[in-house]
Amino acid sequence: MTRDFDVIVVGGGHSGIEAALASARRGAKTALFVLKLETIGRMSCNPSIGGPAKGHLAKEIDALGGELGYVADLSGIHFRMLNRSKGPAVWAPRAQNDRLLYSLLMRQHLEEQDNLSLIEASVSELLVEKGSIQGVRILQGMEYFAPQVILATGTFLNGLIHMGNISFPGGRSGEPASEALSNSLLKYGLKLGRFKTGTPPRIDMRTLNYNLLEEQPGDPEPMGFSQYREVELSNKVSCYITHTTTETHNIIKQNLQKSSLYGGIIKGIGPRYCPSIEDKIVKFPQRESHHIFIEPEGLDTCEGYVNGLSTSLPPDIQEKLLHSIPGLENAQIMRYAYAIEYDYINPEEILPSLECRKIKGLWLAGQINGTSGYEEAAAQGIMAGINATLALEGKEPIILSRTQAYIGVLIDDLVTCGTNEPYRMFTSRAEYRLLLRQDNCDERLMPLGYQLGLVSDVRWQKFKHTMELKEREMERLKTEKSINHPDLKEPQKFAVLLKRPDINIEKLKLYGYKPSPEVTPDILRRCELELKYEGYLQRAEEEMQRFRASENIFLSNDIDYYSINALAWEAREKLMKIRPHNLAQAMRIPGVNYSDTAALLLWLKKQQKIERKAE
Incomplete structure (x- = not known):
């Protein structure tokens, strides 16, 4: 071996x-x-x-x-x-x-x-x-x-x-x-x-009262993550929504010191945007309830994930607060919640x-x-x-x-x-x-x-074919005109019509538009989006080009920022510590302000002149 x-x-x-x-x-x-x-x-x-x-x-x-x-x-x-x-x-x-x-x-x-x-x-x-x-x-x-x-x-x-x-x-x-x-x-x-x-507790979904839960089915036309791999998607289960109550909040408040987090046992910092239920009750006291999502863990198990109820409270308190939530009054816990440092x-x-x-x-x-x-x-x-x-x-x-x-x-x-x-x-x-x-x-x-050799030839050919179809359909939408229609004084190009807020690809068919046979719904969605938001996209592209210009001003790894007197001392310390690889990155460092980056750019230009003179 x-x-x-x-x-x-x-x-x-x-x-x-x-x-x-x-x-x-x-x-x-x-x-x-x-x-x-x-x-x-x-x-x-x-x-x-x-x-x-x-x-x-x-x-x-x-x-x-x-x-x-x-x-x-x-x-x-x-x-x-x-x-x-x-x-x-x-x-x-x-x-x-x-x-x-x-x-x-x-x-x-x-x-x-x-x-x-x-x-x-x-x-x-x-x-x-x-x-x-x-x-x-x-x-x-x-x-x-x-x-x-x-x-x-x-x-x-x-x-x-x-x-x-x-x-x-x-x-x-x-x-x-x-x-x-x-x-x-x-x-x-x-x-x-x-x-x-x-992480929150896991429960036996057979012990829920579904009459008190709001069903959340999947989309009629499922859309996934992987492209050009021909995976057939289907919704096989529903998720469910409920909410915490005043009783839930009171249980947590009365037992807050039993929580690992609020009892002083945990020293590490937790995620701000995925807080425990204790954090939600303490930091948002004005909220009368918080959403709880019940999500199945698989097709061959009755285990469900109680999204929104992450906690480090003891097991007996977890049961009490769980049973105070509509639809979960008799829920059986299969795995208790815990926190981890x-x-x-x-x-x-x-x-x-x-x-x-x-x-x-x-x-x-x-x-x-x-x-x-x-x-x-x-x-x-x-x-x-x-x-x-x-x-x-x-x-x-x-x-x-x-x-x-x-x-x-x-x-x-x-x-x-x-x-x-x-x-x-x-x-x-x-x-x-x-x-x-x-x-x-x-x-x-x-x-x-x-x-890089990570995308197969099969996927690559499918991608190229899709891009060709999209380009052809965009050209059609920009050049072909509608039929005579009562809403129009004269025929309009389909792309112009599509910019109207009340018209989408489907409604465009009322004006005589017929998509090419090979074009998929995904390609049509892309075309519609790019034409509807064309002005915004163009503006964003211009901003991006300006940003890329600053990305192309590279900073050598051996610059002695301490020696650049025009920089504020805090900026020198941060730049020495992080060693940004270009001006764009330097501009985003906390403590490096606009005047610092302007001074740095001026210093770089002077250095280039010195180097050219030396040559």
Whole structure:
């Protein structure tokens, strides 16, 4: 059995899976270390993929050749497009998934992948020599070697599970924490912090009173995440909505000190945008109720996920508050809720490529960087896998811009601004969200995925055919005119008619429009959207071009910012610490204001003149 690899990936969660598959598919001999083979791809919290901004990430990963969106479609049991009533920039696909099937499929795809070895073992130490990674050591003492190592450890670094006043080590329920690896990271001078997250109780859905629950069916025409893979989507279950009551809130208030969070046991910082039910009651006292979503965990189980009721209260209190909610009066708990604290590495330790600043060849991806969520983790994983293999080839890393992808926004936010709480992706974080829509992820990123060898020839040909059809149909809409119609004084071009707020593609048929036979509903939706929002898109494109101009002003890694007297002292400190790779990144650093970037640009221009004179 060999112990020499090109790339070693530590962790079999969503981040580690994408990193390992990207590495192996690009031809690198890859090893994936997991604590338990049976838990590969486990959905630790809600068995769902997508949602606001997260759906964008899932589709971007798919466009690059990743697996998350594909398996989400294969294991999906309930599909909805969220935010339909709002603008297209924030439309967000979401799927409820069969938890067990998702994990089984992920393991199957890993086992079938060439160049990839799965190893069940706990990595206890990094092997580093002269500032470069050499490999890893496992708890059993054996050493494995690779010039590139990717850490994707999730919540397992010094994981500590809390339930009321009870605490015990664990990476998640029923699984051991990784304790030794944190000490190894500290040994090499990496800065660690402590975050907290949590999960709600799971209940037996046969014990619910459905007469008091609001049914939430899936969309009549399900839309998933993966493109050009011909997955047939169907809604197999409904989800349900209920709400907390005054009694629920009183139970929580009376028992607040029994919560691990409010009892002072938990020290780590929790996610602001996915708070525990205790946090909701304390921070939003004016709210009379909060929505609770009951979501099935799979087709072959009666287990349901109580979305919105994450808590670290003791089991007996969990039962009381659960039974105070309409429809859940007799609900039987199958798994109790808990909170978990874990170590993460301060994202100031990573470069935009996700390589560690202090250890060459070490890459960090997922919750270890301070993020939360399956999609955020998987997005980092695929980029770490790509860049680790590019490093093997002696090539420059790929750094996606904020103008290219939500993945670019995510990584840039982490590296440039850091995070003082578990980071979650939102559409509001993307300045160019009208251009970075969920419907055009393939147009933005599939060419790159194909160039990297991660998108198959079959998918690529289907993509090219779709783009040809779209281009032809757009040309038809812009040039062909309507028939005579009572609403019109004279025939109008279809594209002009489509700009009217009361006319969509379907209504356009009343004016004589007949789509080409090959054109799919997806292509028609894209054409409609781009024509309706043409003016806004053009304005956004112009803004983006101005931003790209500042991205093309590169900053050398050896600039001594302390010597630039025109910069404020705080700006010098921040610039020295983060070492931005271009002016655009420098402009986004907290503490670096407009006058600082103007002074820096002036200094750069003077330096270029000096260099030209010296030549």
